[in-house]
Amino acid sequence: MTTSSPPPVRPQPAVQPKRRRPLGRLLPLAVAIWAVLEIWLLIVxxxxxxxxxxxxxxxxxxxxGAAAVKRAGRSAWRNLTASVQAQQAGKPAPEHTEGGGRTGLHMLGGILLIIPGFLSDAVALLLLFPPTRKLIGALGERAAERHLRKHPPQAAPGDPGSLGDLYQQAREAEEQARIHRPDGKVIQGEVIDRD
Structure with missing residues (x-):
């Protein structure tokens, strides 16, 4: 019987605590304040x-709100169907009178209208009224473009990339596992040629 020494213990790298962004700290507080205001307005x-x-x-x-969400969902479905049909026909995607962001704002307005409370209803009406929805959508697009110019998206070191890259990595890992597993299909050993 042979004994071997235990494998050396490798020191684990120090785990850096994740930095919380200010939005991550303030969001729960903002939601709590919003809820208190809604209850107070209902009581008043x-x-x-x-x-x-x-x-x-x-x-x-x-x-x-349910009617607004239903209408926005149908509009989004029509836009998606038209885009897919145009792509299959080899044509560029048609320009819609109401873009995807505007449809999203319409749906958000419907959801806010469903939530009980007068403050959320006031914000919902701003999102459902077409001129203010268009203005809010334009402001949101400008803010998103400014943010992307300031902070361009970068892949993290461990980021697998696209869904196709992730699928390819999974296939390669499965193939490696199948080759190294003695399941009757692959016989591990040494080939000796006796000729």
């Missing part, structure tokens, strides 16, 4: 009118 309106009126307002917001 309920005291000024009646609880039944507040209930009807919340119900109307839910119904109108």
């Amino acid at each position: 309106v309920s005291d000024a009118t009646s609880g039944f009126i507040v209930f009807l307002c919340i119900l109307a917001g839910f119904v109108l």
Whole structure:
């Protein structure tokens, strides 16, 4: 019986704590403040009118929000279908009167309208009203372009890249595992030629 020494212990590199961005710290606080304001507004309106009126307002917001989300979803589906058909025909994608960002803002407005509360309903109405939606969309596009110019996207060292690259890496890993596994298909050993 032979004994061997244990494998050497390699020191693990020190793990750097992830830096939290200011948005990551402030977002939970902003959501909490938003919720408190919504509850306060519901109470104030309920005291000024009646609880039944507040209930009807919340119900109307839910119904109108669901209709807005449904309409935005249909518009997005039509845009996607037209783009896919144009791509299959070899034509450039058609320019739509309402871009994908505008449809997204329309859907966000519907979702905010579904959420109970008067503050979210006010923001939702701004997103559902076409002139303000167009203005907010243009401001958002400009802010995104400015951010991308300032911080261009870079692949992280361990980033696999696209989905195709990830799939190729998985296939290669599976092939390596299949070759090195003695499952009857590959016989490990040494070939000796006796000629």
